[in-house]
Amino acid sequence: MNYETIKIEKVETACPACEEYAEKHFTNPPRIAVMACEGACAKGEVARMAANLITHQLARENTVRICPGGAFTKDTGQRNLVRMANKTIAVEGCFISCSSRMMKGVLPDLCPVIVQADTLYESSLPFGIDEVPEEELRECARVVAANIVAEHIKKPAATGKTITKKEPTAKNTKSSCCGN
Ligand code: SF4
Numbered sequence: 001m002n003y004e005t006i007k008i009e010k011v012e013t014a015c016p017a018c019e020e021y022a023e024k025h026f027t028n029p030p031r032i033a034v035m036a037c038e039g040a041c042a043k044g045e046v047a048r049m050a051a052n053l054i055t056h057q058l059a060r061e062n063t064v065r066i067c068p069g070g071a072f073t074k075d076t077g078q079r080n081l082v083r084m085a086n087k088t089i090a091v092e093g094c095f096i097s098c099s100s101r102m103m104k105g106v107l108p109d110l111c112p113v114i115v116q117a118d119t120l121y122e123s124s125l126p127f128g129i130d131e132v133p134e135e136e137l138r139e140c141a142r143v144v145a146a147n148i149v150a151e152h153i154k155k156p157a158a159t160g161k162t163i164t165k166k167e168p169t170a171k172n173t174k175s176s177c178c179g180n
Pocket of ligand 1: 038098
């Protein structure tokens with residue numbers, strides 16, 4: 001495995017809303033932490049919407065929403081939520097798996113369940129979210145969220161797997177994160 005070394009400027013400040021949310025949800029036993037690609041493209045938007053659906057509607061009692069940017073760039077409440085979670089689910093927009101790779105950069109022992117969202121819906125989405133009807137994005141997110149809740153939140157046995165519905169290809173194949 002090759003690694004890229006990055007240098008992040010440390011900040012002394014923190015986002016109050018983010019920290020307040022983290023404190024409120026810092027429970028014992030810890031919940032399931034859900035993070036997502038927060039990227040700019042339509043696939044990233046679907047992943048983000050699915051993570052929000054899971055944590056704020058479908059499984060709000062069992063999950064907490066992680067901000068990868070906050071948890072990755074500073075060692076405060078959001079990163080602690082991931083540290084303390086009994087399971088972390090990464091809803092990835094595409095095979096790049098940005099959220100899980102980022103978090104493993106600061107928490108090397110992290111072993112998230114990686115769900116490659118774009119393999120769970122039929123739509124072939126472009127980069128620009130302005131090219132896709134809002135309802136199509138929502139429907140894709142609903143499919144992804146429902147799958148994750150059924151497979152990884154209501155069914156506690158499954159861990160550490162990449163979920164793909166399509167046949168694996170060079171584009172969508174992703175090995176289990178726990179395999180390292
Ligand atoms: S290209 Fe991939 S990593 Fe980038 S925003 Fe889209 S889904 Fe996320």
